Amino acid sequence: MSIAKRDFFNLLKVSIESINPGQLICNSVQNKNSILKLEKKFIFKNQILIDSIGIKNNVYMAAFGKAAFGMALEMEKIIGEHLCRGIAVLPFNQPTKSTLSKIEFYSGGKFNMPDQDSVLATKKIFQMVSNLTENDVFIALVSGGGSALLALPENFTPNEDYNLEIKLKTIKLLVKSGADINDLNTVRSCLSQVKNGKLSFLAHPATTLALVISDVIDDPLEIISSGPCCAHSVCYPNKQAEKAIQVLQKLNILDKIPGEIRNFLIKKISDGIDPEIENFLENQKVCNFLIGNNKLATLAIMEELKKECYSNDVRFLLTNSLSSEAQCVGFVFGIMSFLLVQIKDKNIDWIENKLSFNDLIKSYIKNFGYDSDKFETIISTFYSKIFSDENLKEKISSEKKIKFCVISGGETTVNMSNCQSIGKGGRNQEMTLAFEFCFTKLMKNHHHSGLDLLFSSFGSDGIDGPTDAAGAYYLYDKDKILNEQELIDFLDQHDSFNYFVKNNRLIITGPTGTNVSDLQILLINF
Known part of the structure; x- marks a missing residue:
């Protein structure tokens, strides 16, 4: 078995154990x-x-x-x-x-x-x-x-069943339009009798x-589970409604949501503060x-790497705030991995400054037919945390083999608003598929016989989108023949689940009974 694959499944186990809900309660409360x-x-x-x-x-x-x-x-x-x-x-x-x-x-x-x-x-x-x-x-x-x-749901109409139905329509429209968790909860918290404090x-x-x-x-606090006990959110229902409308306008769906909900939000903007709420706030x-939280899981992975797997080599905690579209993040991870392999093989020199790094990454992105402006934030994160690191520069330039690891966490999105035929998958599977397409295409003419590389993105709850998988993983195989069009088709149709079923690389944990969003692990032995 690949060492990277062995280490990955150990780190997956460690990350889930670190956020065991019973243990977290024990750590915070005593009687x-x-x-x-x-x-x-x-x-x-x-x-x-x-x-x-x-x-x-x-x-x-x-x-x-x-x-x-x-x-x-x-x-x-x-x-x-x-x-x-x-x-x-x-x-x-x-x-x-x-x-x-x-x-x-x-x-x-x-x-x-x-x-x-x-x-x-x-x-x-x-x-x-x-x-x-x-x-x-x-x-x-x-x-x-x-x-x-x-x-x-709030009482948009006298019919409770219909109130739930139109709230669901609104939520599904937000998800399909690529709303992130902040946007999603900003809207749905305004539509509830128990959220927003x-x-x-x-x-x-x-x-x-x-x-x-x-x-x-x-x-x-106001976004986690839509902030049911965030007391200060109660006092400004009009401002919360304004924020919700701004989100709907930003996503160009204000005129597409059910009219009863649109009218409810517009009316809410002009509402004053209830005297009972004023008494509560006082x-x-x-x-x-x-x-x-997510940081707890990534720190547990870093500690395990320090203790067991990568004690003398190079490891990075990239960020706990990874966002953007899943495909974009997968592409940047893939390009960065390719560049590191090329530097190690001395096919290219170490990239000395941020401007050169940005230009190089963007040139690859444009070659894939994507708008490079969408990648600005994630490119900057990779440079500041990884390619500006002198320790990595020294070790990757040496003749010795190194073990390299990047850990990150956060929550990305999948935008399906312009997709005519939608397959099955989740944001973690989509990110991993984007990585695979990008990395294998770039490595097509650059075989590396000693390369042991694995990338994975997975949900800490064990569920990725409407599937029974937590995510998926990619393992470098120098002998595998790239079927470029097949990968493009699966990506375009957001059908990552069926791709990884076909290739037997889904991560199946079952529901983990906890949730701190998503985690990414990149392991390279070279």
Whole structure:
């Protein structure tokens, strides 16, 4: 087996284990003599400080998201007899029973979209928190995927089923138009009775403690699961509606969404602040804690590399904020890998300055028929983190073999707005396919017999798009004959899943029960 392939599957395992939701809860909360103590270092900025609170048969809990099962069970152990009621809403493909738990488990959100099941479960949470008193403690366990599971559409019309239907139409239109997670949650949070801080508002006057595992770039509280306990979001419904309309205008779909939703948002802009909301803002007792994120997983990979695999060689944590279109990112990873191989083989010289690097990368991109302006940010990131590194320059210029590794994380998009025939896949599979096409095409006349290279992008939740795969991987094979047109066809139709099924290179983990967005691993032994 390839050393890169062996190391990759070890790093995949390490990354998922590092974000185990039960362990993250244990790391952040303790029960000492019926006093809950929480780690101050995890508190989001601009929060009221609540790092300890007494509990006595007065705790109510709601968990929602892809990590809800593990978070809820561990928190139940910590709270013990003081838990009065707990409700957890899980993805449809996760278990919904635990024989030793008194938590009520529900499932919904098929293919990461709100549905009738998630609405029914959310109504139970709505009813529970609406009856809390100032002596109660409400604990919200929030994780990625929660936007589809904590779902209760606003009353756009008197028909509840129709309200869900038109909200779904709007969400699907956003996704098809290439909306990133920030844009998506900016809009859908305005269309909900429990998002944008409204869950913590409903729980008032109880004390609300929210423990959050982030799946969003840079961990903005108001965006993670659409910010159900982000108290300050409640106060400006008009500004939130303005932002939502700006997103819809930017994507050129404001006139395409259902009229009832468009009218709802326009009316919301002119609404004043409700006196009850003003009272909540003056007296709220809400504190959010960030207990897990993408950075945690990438740091665990870096530690494993340091300990086991690449102790004497070159490794980079590129970024935890990788965005842009998946194909664009895959192409830049592919071009960068090709350049490194060529430098090592002394076919080209080390690229000394940023301008030369930018021009070279853009020339390759233009040769592939793409607009190089779309790649500006990711090109700059690669140069500043990798090609300006003197240690790499020294080692890649030597005669010795080296092991090279790049780790990154974030969330990219797939824009299918101009695609007539859409296949099956997800952003991670699409990025990996773009890498494969780019790298194999560039290497067509540059065989390297000793090259051991693997690239992969995968979702930490084990699910990539509407597929049962977490992602895919590419492993360099000098003997494989490039079928350029086949790769182009699969890319153009966004049909990466079927390509990797054909080539047996899907990553199948099953649902991991956690979610900190996507991870990329590039390993080169040369």
